Amino acid sequence: xxxxxxxxxxxxxxxxxxxxxxxxxxxxxxxxxxxxxxxxxxxxxxxxxxxxxxxxxxxxxxxxxxxxxxxxxxxxxxxxxxxxxxxxxxxxxxxxxxxxxxxxxxxxxxxxxxxxxxxxxxxxxxxxxxxxxxxxxxxxxxxxxxxxxxxxxxxxxxxxxxxxxxxxxxxxxxxxxxxxxxxxxxxxxxxxxxxxxxxxxxxxxxxxxxxxxxxxxxxxxxxxxxxxxxxxxxxxxxxxxxxxxxxxxxxxxxxxxxxxxxxxxxxxxxxxxxxxxxxxxxxxxxxxxxxxxxxxxxxxxxxxx
Amino acid sequence: xxxxxxxxxxxxxxxxxxxxxxxxxxxxxxxxxxxxxxxxxxxxxxxxxxxxxxxxxxxxxxxxxxxxxxxxxxxxxxxxxxxxxxxxxxxxxxxxxxxxxxxxxxxxxxxxxxxxxxxxxxxxxxxxxxxxxxxxxxxxxxxxxxxxxxxxxxxxxxxxxxxxxxxxxxxxxxxxxxxxxxxxxxxxxxxxxxxxxxxxxxxxxxxxxxxxxxxxxxxxxxxxxxxxxxxxxxxxxxxxxxxxxxxxxxxxxxxxxxxxxxxxxxxxxxxxxxxxxxxxxxxxxxxxxxxxxxxxxxxxxxxxx
Numbered sequence: 001x002x003x004x005x006x007x008x009x010x011x012x013x014x015x016x017x018x019x020x021x022x023x024x025x026x027x028x029x030x031x032x033x034x035x036x037x038x039x040x041x042x043x044x045x046x047x048x049x050x051x052x053x054x055x056x057x058x059x060x061x062x063x064x065x066x067x068x069x070x071x072x073x074x075x076x077x078x079x080x081x082x083x084x085x086x087x088x089x090x091x092x093x094x095x096x097x098x099x100x101x102x103x104x105x106x107x108x109x110x111x112x113x114x115x116x117x118x119x120x121x122x123x124x125x126x127x128x129x130x131x132x133x134x135x136x137x138x139x140x141x142x143x144x145x146x147x148x149x150x151x152x153x154x155x156x157x158x159x160x161x162x163x164x165x166x167x168x169x170x171x172x173x174x175x176x177x178x179x180x181x182x183x184x185x186x187x188x189x190x191x192x193x194x195x196x197x198x199x200x201x202x203x204x205x206x207x208x209x210x211x212x213x214x215x216x217x218x219x220x221x222x223x224x225x226x227x228x229x230x231x232x233x234x235x236x237x238x239x240x241x242x243x244x245x246x247x248x249x250x251x252x253x254x255x256x257x258x259x260x261x262x263x264x265x266x267x268x269x270x271x272x273x274x275x276x277x278x279x280x281x282x283x284x285x286x287x288x289x290x291x292x293x294x295x296x297x298x299x300x301x302x303x304x305x
Numbered sequence: 306x307x308x309x310x311x312x313x314x315x316x317x318x319x320x321x322x323x324x325x326x327x328x329x330x331x332x333x334x335x336x337x338x339x340x341x342x343x344x345x346x347x348x349x350x351x352x353x354x355x356x357x358x359x360x361x362x363x364x365x366x367x368x369x370x371x372x373x374x375x376x377x378x379x380x381x382x383x384x385x386x387x388x389x390x391x392x393x394x395x396x397x398x399x400x401x402x403x404x405x406x407x408x409x410x411x412x413x414x415x416x417x418x419x420x421x422x423x424x425x426x427x428x429x430x431x432x433x434x435x436x437x438x439x440x441x442x443x444x445x446x447x448x449x450x451x452x453x454x455x456x457x458x459x460x461x462x463x464x465x466x467x468x469x470x471x472x473x474x475x476x477x478x479x480x481x482x483x484x485x486x487x488x489x490x491x492x493x494x495x496x497x498x499x500x501x502x503x504x505x506x507x508x509x510x511x512x513x514x515x516x517x518x519x520x521x522x523x524x525x526x527x528x529x530x531x532x533x534x535x536x537x538x539x540x541x542x543x544x545x546x547x548x549x550x551x552x553x554x555x556x557x558x559x560x561x562x563x564x565x566x567x568x569x570x571x572x573x574x575x576x577x578x579x580x581x582x583x584x585x586x587x588x589x590x591x592x593x594x595x596x597x598x599x600x601x602x603x604x605x606x607x608x609x610x
Contacts, residue, residue: 186532186592186594187594187597187598187599188493188497188532189497189598189599189602189603189604189605190599190602190603192493192494192603192605193602193603212592215562215563215564216531216563219524219527219528219531219563220528220531222524222528223524223525223527223528223531223532226521226524226525226528227491227493227528257520258520258521258524259520287491287517289491289492292492293492293494294492294494294495295608296608297494297495297498297607297608298494298495298497298498298605298606298607298608299494299605299606299608300494300497300603300604300605300606301603301604301605301606302602302603303600303601303602303603303604
């Protein structure tokens, strides 16, 4: 089993992949997800290198990503007006791009109040209004846009990004980014698999609540970061105390040393952090846990097709 | 692969196992460890149920342990006088037992200053002065005594508990305790294997320093606790600012929810915490990550003989 970051030299990379929008959907309430990738595909290649066995439709995915970059997390104040959410989300994405961000993440459920009772009203087709707008703004700004999640309707069924079942990996010549949604962050194994496969950054759009937020939100991020010696970032909706589900907020970026580099409060804001891949290499040399793992005693193993 | 705590009912248990002293030793500087178990074996059964494949002599071990109990961590001020360290260690063990502790842990390298230059002078045979004294006090107090570590000499070679290579598991009818030494705590997989095998408490005698201590000591404990929904405890030597290796101190007990239940400062002290196994079950029901793990996508696997 490969414990060190893999050699990427033999794998194709696509530096011309300038943007994409990722969407996951999972049947609500029963899990069944699929992955949609939208955007201008004419010359922006999206490549699925590997796909793990699907159960409930989840996938692990690797596509080419950027090298060094500035990361921005949009902590959107989600209102009850979808068009308003979309307009403001796109505005904040433009603002982040103007500040030099190359990868921007929206939060979980960014265009709708959070809660299953809202989904029938807010759900839309994919492609649809929201994904179209995100595709446009991603192209306009030449960024990678991680689209968080939206309620989706397809063939009369409602879908939502469902915690614990969806994961992706963006892969590039210089940087690999692992993605999870919200509750995924509780599963150490997912992050361990990402680290084995060379990820240096994990991004989790997510909406913890006022119980799990103070107890575990930062702890889980710092734990994933220090255990795997990767950057970890979370993008939460801003807090709305009048909402039926009150999000914790506090979108965060954590260094591979486990330090909080940037952290929002509860209000709408953009969190920025520069991702320094040298830092990852330096820390992995300083505390060489990857090479010291006792693979004779234990191993985290990804189940491949 | 078993993700839920295993059913222990079919496995033999030995409630009459009243005490034991555990010692690990690892070749210094090359790792080669073995496990010694000392104590009154005439009627106190020590049972090796399983032994994982050895590389560099490390073992995973399961023996019968107590049910519910009070845990005590001895944060000993280690001096340069071995007999003084031993006398004070035993005195603090008696004090902890008088307070109702049933499992007591000493810190790493408790009878000698920490550092390879001290080992030739402080190393002793096993059985020897230190292990004999610990066996006596464990029997006298009717407790489990986790003996931390000591420098050992055998056939002209020096041994020390060496980070990252030694691990044990105590097993009982009601509670299983996983043990690691110091740097072991950085390896998430070890704790994950313990959790798979039904541990509800992990104990790490260890001596972090003034760099890794503030950065990672508490974070790693809280991370192991929340990821595996187990109690986690660490036993450090007290700080000695004049020593060549300055230990961080701050022996700690963390709940399965990730809360710090008890935490020492830097001075010599005893940390107590009552281990409530109901709490483990309650949290595992509240956030059922064990049953929700995606074993179709990933798994932590212990390598068995």
